[in-house]
Amino acid sequence: PAEILTRICRLLSIDAASIPHHRPGYIVAVDSRSVPDIRPETVAALLEIFRDDILATMRLTGLDLGQWLSPDYREEEI
Numbered sequence: 341p342a343e344i345l346t347r348i349c350r351l352l353s354i355d356a357a358s359i360p361h362h363r364p365g366y367i368v369a370v371d372s373r374s375v376p377d378i379r380p381e382t383v384a385a386l387l388e389i390f391r392d393d394i395l396a397t398m399r400l401t402g403l404d405l406g407q408w409l410s411p412d413y414r415e416e417e418i
Contacts, residue, residue, distance in 0.1 A: 380411065383411050387409060387411060394409060
């Protein structure tokens with residue numbers, strides 16, 4: 341994570357030292373465990389909308405975000 345943060349900061353021309361460090365994981369403001377799954381047709385529509393942005397982010401950062409393009413992708417729960 342530190343290496344990725346450094347690369348992102350370099351890309352954005354900001355000082356990594358200015359970013360507060362939190363424990364690894366996501367901070368979610370609401371308890372999303374009870375939210376039902378998104379319907380497959382909604383997932384397909386969102387993938388179509390964001391596909392080019394995901395690909396551009398991959399090119400710009402060098403990160404492999406290909407799994408985000410899968411309609412079966414689910415974010416890991418922590």
